[in-house]
Amino acid sequence: MAEPSREEMLGWVERIAKYCADTDGLPLIAGRILGWLTVCDPPEQSAAEIAEAIGASRASLTTNLRLLSSVGFLSQLTKPGNRTVYYQVDDDAWEKVVQRQVESLTSLGEIMRDGMELVGGSQKRGARIRAAHEVFGWLDKVFANAPPLPSAGRANRTQKEK
Amino acid sequence: MAEPSREEMLGWVERIAKYCADTDGLPLIAGRILGWLTVCDPPEQSAAEIAEAIGASRASLTTNLRLLSSVGFLSQLTKPGNRTVYYQVDDDAWEKVVQRQVESLTSLGEIMRDGMELVGGSQKRGARIRAAHEVFGWLDKVFANAPPLPSAGRANRTQKEK
DNA sequence: CAGTTGTTTCAGTGAAGAATGAAGTAGCTA
DNA sequence: TAGCTACTTCATTCTTCACTGAAACAACTG
Structure with missing residues (x-):
């Protein structure tokens, strides 16, 4: 099974984002985050990594990561000796x-x-x-x-x- | 069974409108129209009557009646010798x-x-x-x-x- | 042909909110 | 303590869109 290209993944992420925005009233960026985190590798990613992947500002990431966490879609993960917070989608x-x-x-x-x-x-x-x-x-x-x-x-x- | 008061009805209409706006992305007024037409008496009403009932402008009515009709939620009804168009919700x-x-x-x-x-x-x-x-x-x-x-x-x- | 009535179009207003850059905060390291 | 680095807050910009008043339009009546 070939690794999916970044472009393919972003295309898919965009479909998800559109769905979320259209039918759930979620901000586009929140949808992108959710989409990205469901297919990225590795599953846990820092805000900076996500920002880079989906092309959004860090500020937007802060806002939308909090939004998604508060609704219970994401969980946070920290590693010892590392201040970075990693996010991952909840399995459910x-x-x-x-x-x-x-x-x-x-x-x-x-x-x-x-x-x-x-x-x-x-x-x-x-x-x-x-x-x-x-x-x-x-x-x-x-x-x-x-x-x-x-x-x-x-x-x-x-x-x-x- | 007592007739429901206009106020009670409008309260209910407002709940419906809020639901439609929140979860379906429908304009508030479209939701009010839909709600009103679901409980009003008689079931068929002119644009003017609806406008008066829900407190919206005629212009808004035109816009939203067309929207609702185009999605297939309303049907129109005309009576001979009467230019007025009456609207009613589709049963389904x-x-x-x-x-x-x-x-x-x-x-x-x-x-x-x-x-x-x-x-x-x-x-x-x-x-x-x-x-x-x-x-x-x-x-x-x-x-x-x-x-x-x-x-x-x-x-x-x-x-x-x- | 005027006059009346019901409906539609149009341009404008106001409000909501998504997204961002820049400044601010907090924790680690040397 | 000074200096990074990761993250957050704030104020602002920009866009979108519901809603409206006023004017235009169309159809019928006498």
Whole structure:
């Protein structure tokens, strides 16, 4: 298996960044960081290295690394006798992305439930919202029947590497 | 069942609008329109009526009504001997919202597949992206096992009311 | 042909926020 | 203590975009 070229990797990173920006409202640079850290070698990288790779300023890196860490997508890693902080993506970062999307749908379902209560689902005027509400009932069912997430099998060995 | 007060309705509309703006990147006013049309009485309303209800300018209404129509969330309705155009939400508008979210996740899954191909999922450096990829495999399975959408039962009787 | 009504276009305003350079801070080394 | 080096904060620039008022437009009525 040939090593991927830097260009190929950056192309892929850019797709990820675009996705994050478009659908998650994340800053472009945050998306690039996330993308880069999922394919780079080695997995842990300093802010400076990342900045160089994706072509962003250090200041931006500070801001966005904090953002990603606070949401729990990244973990930090320090090495003895070295002031540099290394960052790496959590193994289940992307799972969190998915979970967040699913949860947001769930919350929309709750709003619909409230709406139905508000206008009375049985009346004529409730037809539209009743249709909407059914969709979320369907969604609930889909996830109720779902197999457990893959991460359930993986212990949370992220972070701790004693 | 008591009629909901205008205030209650507007409060609910605002929740919907916030959701749409936050997670779908829709303009606030578009979200308000969508929300209002989901609970208003009667279901079909003129641009002027909507503008009055949600407190927006007619110009904004034009813009956002076109936006919502182009995405297929609204349908238009005219009455003989009346120049006014009435708008109403499609019965499956909210289903489309859900579908769009799901599709966006699917597309993310494709990006991950490409990424794994890029770095080689078997190598050490592929551990992170392999974990990500598994999540999307899981997602696929979840929807593969899913019951059909409720709209499959409902004929598309929107639009046509002969 | 005027007059009325409903809708659309257009240019402008304001606000939000991404990204940066430069200055500042903190920790290690000699 | 002086001098690096890694990182952070701050103030600023720049862009984007929702929203609006005013004017233009189109269709119908008498």
